[in-house]
Amino acid sequence: MQKRVYMFDEGHKGMRQRLGGKGANLAEMTQIGLPVPYGFTVTTDACHDYYEDGKQLSSTIKEEIIQSLRKLEESTNKQLGDKEKPLFVSVRSGSVVSMPGMMDTVLNLGMNDETVEAQKALTGNGRFAYDSYRRFIQMFSNVVLGIDMYFFESHLDEIKEEKGYVNDPEMTEADWKEVVASYQEIVEKHTRQPFPQDPIEQLMLAVNAVFDSWNNKRAIIYRNLNKIPDSYGTAVNIQSMVFGNTGDDSGTGVAFTRNPSTGENLLYGEFLLNAQGEDVVAGIRTPQPIAQLESAMPEVYKQFVDVSLLLEKHYRDMQDIEFTVEQGKLYILQTRNGKRTAASAVRVAVEMAQAGILTKKEALLRVEPEQLNQLLHRRIDDNAELNQLTKGLPASPGAATGKVVFDSEEAQEFYARGEKVILIRPETTPDDIQGIIAAEAVVTSRGGMTSHAAVVARGMGKPCICGVESLKIDTPAKTFKVGDIEVRHLDTITIDGGTGAIMLGEVPMIEPKISEQFNQLLQWADEEKAIEVRANADNPEDSSKALELGAKGVGLCRTEHMFMQPDRQKLVKEMILSSTVEDRKEALEKLLPIQQEDFEGIFGVMRELPVTVRLLDPPLHEFLPDKEELIVEVTTLRLTEPQSEELKEKEFLLKKVNELAEVNPMLGHRGCRLGLIHPEIYAMQAEAIFNAAITLHKKGIQVKPEIMIPLVGHSNELKIMRQLVIETAEKVLGAANVKVEYTIGTMIEVPRAALTADQIAYEADFFSFGTNDLTQTTFGYSRDDAEGKFLQSYLEDRILPENPFRVLDNEGVGQLVEMGVKKGRAVKPSLKTGICGEHGGEENSIEFCLKTGLDYVSCSPYRVPLARLAAAQATIRNEGILTK
């Protein structure tokens, strides 16, 4: 049988899977000669055996533990339970992946009525000995015997009150002795057995308890949350105790080798004299900054600095080190890679690479792409205390504070007075655009991640929370309620669009800032990445932001967002309400110069970089007022003002809205289906694009428009629309005698397009995979209806491993993307391919795109840095697999 117990000097850091993270590091530190209290690790294999054997330790494992204990006793020259030189040990869990605080620990194991006296004799400190013993009883009883901590704590409080004490340090040896006795009574009362005095029994029970704690509730929840496999199991580390609380020549502390918040290369941490680890945590005494250890214990400090430098170099990463000083001697209890903020992660990685500790590639792999979000948006201060009211869908990242208003007029009014407001609506419509512009942020009680509010807010880089189902809005009364809590007009709230949280009152914020190291890291990323990153941008502002954040072109310019601008709404409505093609053409004629200006703006920013313009995509009814509101208005007017002009108008509008209404608008008359039925719309858009190109040509800028026909499902659709664009180009460019390098392509966003990509490719210069819609149609999920509803349960119950709208579903949707690329390139090897769904800014999806051989990903401007880093990481991880 495989060994189930390893002495620290038998292992090393490569044995994480078997020894757990803590055990492997303790072994490694022992191997490199650091002052680690000696001990041994019971492996994760033993944990599996434990569960397989019906939650008990087999006799072989017990035997191995005893043998290892003997070695430990030999090495320390102490013995567990010995009345003269007693050994005390700590028993700690240690999983493969760190699960801080999730599982159980027992310290001071080996204490009993006899060894406590031996400890008193050895240290000459009876108060310390009995304090240690009562700590052990308390911890062991709670962790191993399952007695609620409350019984011990309340008893201790009683005694202190009785004696008139406020804090523990006032307790004398006699007091602690009294506590020990009454603690033992509590145990006996609960377990109907005396507190176990046999140290071996104590040890075996503690090992069992640690294994049991692998499946305690909070550990399971933590694993679910962090996707840690249940099968890992935990190891148990048994280590001889060192005591930081034996006097003022002792102490304990924690330090990071660099600043975990800023990344500055300076030892960062704190220590407490005459204390054990839990005293630091308890927070009764305030620890001192680590730098002050130098004056308190100069020798120890020097030694610790050396150790920390050694450990950082050895592990090639910033370390989080726990240490204890026992009677002037330094012991290292633990080291691990330090958790850090995004800013710190970036700075540490870059500076370590610059110092030659890491290669650039390694540095790139050290930063979690998703973390970069923190650096780009204003966010809630990590240290802020939050009074969270409720949560919704995190529709657009960033944090904001403001006074609540309930309609767009008010939002504009208060904005004009210089007030900061947050717009609260059941849902928004194009009529609310001015209000959204005026507001700091938007919150809606209905709608999903693709609702009007979400899309518009993301476009503007404004925080937004959608689908807050718990929010009961009373618009006429200008209040909303969550449960019993009422928030009134102009009350202040704070929202975090990155998490979906809504807080009462104001909350401290951190402003985004882009450091030198941040730019350095992204520059290295650009050198590595084998896939281009573009941005989705619908206006010059977004385009500028995209360029600033490193986008190499616009991968998706949604022209409908231009239609939603307030100054165009009237014209757009006029166009939609036209009853003849002539009327519609007339309305389009008026929209033409405005669209042209839009394109001139964007082209002017992106200059020679490619800009993919998607022609009008959403169903026309999206530009008209809400149907249900109209029904209420018409019904009311019929009863109250049956003769009014207003009624006539509203009735006409309702008729039109009804005509255009669809049962499933997602699958309705939209995309190129609009262009095919109303070619005049696409013709106008194409004309605006070419006119804009001419304007820039005259300024000496050769723009590269890529005209994208959305929602193609059959090659004939693209064939006809391509012809329309070419004819428009010939007409417009011909008349101006200007040559523009333009291409025509399509979005692959319904399964049939991917399935017949070989036919569609004949008509396309490029494919852009619209994986938002492709995910909707491949799964048969309406994102608006699924997210926050049944999809939530699916994720909680692990029916789906991931939200497919966040992480591209490689198995299903990915298969179609691969098919599309393969079939498309088979007939047209020069076909350019990209992705412009939201997946374009998600790291796993970017890796998929890279492996599938796409030329670029496109994401919202603020995600461009993330995408650049993720692209670089994916490239590095797949070196050797990728051909280009």
Next chain:
Amino acid sequence: MQKRVYMFDEGHKGMRQRLGGKGANLAEMTQIGLPVPYGFTVTTDACHDYYEDGKQLSSTIKEEIIQSLRKLEESTNKQLGDKEKPLFVSVRSGSVVSMPGMMDTVLNLGMNDETVEAQKALTGNGRFAYDSYRRFIQMFSNVVLGIDMYFFESHLDEIKEEKGYVNDPEMTEADWKEVVASYQEIVEKHTRQPFPQDPIEQLMLAVNAVFDSWNNKRAIIYRNLNKIPDSYGTAVNIQSMVFGNTGDDSGTGVAFTRNPSTGENLLYGEFLLNAQGEDVVAGIRTPQPIAQLESAMPEVYKQFVDVSLLLEKHYRDMQDIEFTVEQGKLYILQTRNGKRTAASAVRVAVEMAQAGILTKKEALLRVEPEQLNQLLHRRIDDNAELNQLTKGLPASPGAATGKVVFDSEEAQEFYARGEKVILIRPETTPDDIQGIIAAEAVVTSRGGMTSHAAVVARGMGKPCICGVESLKIDTPAKTFKVGDIEVRHLDTITIDGGTGAIMLGEVPMIEPKISEQFNQLLQWADEEKAIEVRANADNPEDSSKALELGAKGVGLCRTEHMFMQPDRQKLVKEMILSSTVEDRKEALEKLLPIQQEDFEGIFGVMRELPVTVRLLDPPLHEFLPDKEELIVEVTTLRLTEPQSEELKEKEFLLKKVNELAEVNPMLGHRGCRLGLIHPEIYAMQAEAIFNAAITLHKKGIQVKPEIMIPLVGHSNELKIMRQLVIETAEKVLGAANVKVEYTIGTMIEVPRAALTADQIAYEADFFSFGTNDLTQTTFGYSRDDAEGKFLQSYLEDRILPENPFRVLDNEGVGQLVEMGVKKGRAVKPSLKTGICGEHGGEENSIEFCLKTGLDYVSCSPYRVPLARLAAAQATIRNEGILTK
């Protein structure tokens, strides 16, 4: 160069592509020695050359025509333009596929001022000669010179009026001579040239005109409608004229070798003495039945009977023969396979097979499956004159006449009084079920082929027309309008659910009847077909009908239709409105015995045949009242009765409806997503199924339920639902100690299911391809929004070759079906596969299913015969390709 002109004795019937249908048959008849007026055919290749050469005849082709003309002249011993023995010819189009009346014909070509006199001399009939000449001028001027027929006809009318004549026969030779002269003047006035006297010029111009007519407007429309490729082109047949109007020893007629209406094996047709073909068409004189030819011309009749027997035997099909008798001599002008009714097609095919003329397989291929519909539904009499008001979507076949009513209560009321009514609604809801039951037929102005009305009516086998957008219903006024025509309450209309036509008043009908030959044919089909046919049936009545029409099991039993029955609606609403799982379980408890009864009924009919039961599929809001109506009600009540209980109730209902409302219900919370979130619903349904199986087991019937989980997109969904069904089975069957042979499978109806079929197959005993939904998701089309809207334009503009909801889209959706079968069988070779979308009853789709290796197709009961025949035909056509 390939020959461009063939004499009749140089061709044969196999040369259809080159000589056209008519030319090939004339050649064939010539070859087998029938009395065909001699002539030659200018090929379709010449037609292509004509168009390639910019619409002119090349000199080589002209030369070939002249040479062929010379041969014709030699053979007839007449010459074109000869003043003594003039040859006259007919010039007729003849395409590869018959396009009756679509292209142009010129008769009597060769007539001019001289040859008319020669004809007079030869026949001794001046009146006949000048009548022929004026006919020629009229026809030639119209067809070749493009002068409107009106000028000639109005002139002739003037002359007749002047002379006091009523009919043409009153005209004398002199009169016709006068007409000829004035006709020539009309031509000269229009063309500023004299009427062409040169017969060769006439001939060449006529050939050009026939080629031109290939692209006249009506021919193009006809080709579009009948999917005849534009590339075919037409041939031109030039044939020596025979005249049926030279006197009473002459005549002309048309006859079918069997009755085209009933199929009876008796010569069927009519003839007219002393007449040319167009006289029969003109309808001024009434032709006599063909049998009377025996007494009029016994010799000719006998000869004609022989010819018709010979032709039928030669062509091995019922023939449609045109003949002319010229001065006692019979000429055969044309033969072709006779068009026939469904009844005739079936009888002819079966009787010909029984007579040994055809093999059984050939007989099976002779009947168009779609035609069988005619034999199964009551239908409008083919001879009826229709006063068509408007058209909608043909949602459920069959014809009905009744008085219009506008709500369900009235429908029931009049039904109770024995009146026949047709229910007119904007759209129907479950509340209308009683009304639909009471009505003869249903018409809705909104909704598509999958709307509530359509689905329910098809289930009941009741005629239904949906989405009649031109219908403006005024429910309060109890009227509807189409344009300016108003139809009032209790006015009578007739509808044809097979075509979507709505007619004013009553229209004669034909009742369906199933003949002996029909059953014989289907029996032969069953012997041949290599794919099973099942039916979609939701109740015992449909199941019985399915069994009667030859289904071998139920392929789809939609349990939601049971939920829509009026007696369950209250319980279903109660179940949906439950706010806790306990309340819902209580409501389900009450539904259980009712569902069980449903299954007992169906199982009782199908007995040992398999029944695939699909668990609840549609979103729950489908069972609640219409949201928009509720909004109107609530708004009205708020203004009029703000304190009423009714308002409170309606507000509660509206709240629930809003909670359940979805933006895209097609892609929302339905199918197994319901079962996963509310497992109690599926558990109840499974329990009902097993309880029913036990009941039948006790009667000695071993039923075979196949439990189908709808809308699975990820194998985990099926895994969990399968477990639920198995647990229910173990509980229910275990308690009763009964063994039931059941299987569990899924519908493959979203693309992801097909793409990951290898994973899903692990959990499935069978796959049923739900190609309705699969088509919706693969194309990204909402059927409700597409059909009758943009899809209509797509079909008209040939963007799509077929309506993919009617004919399975092999290229796209079919690819997914193939993938599903292949991947599924790869991991589970025993996997049973079928299709249960509406495609299961469409012939091309059935052929696709056969070739893809599916085990069965399932369609609505009334389409089962069609499917059986189509399956047999597909099997025969693919013999040698299929492995089984």
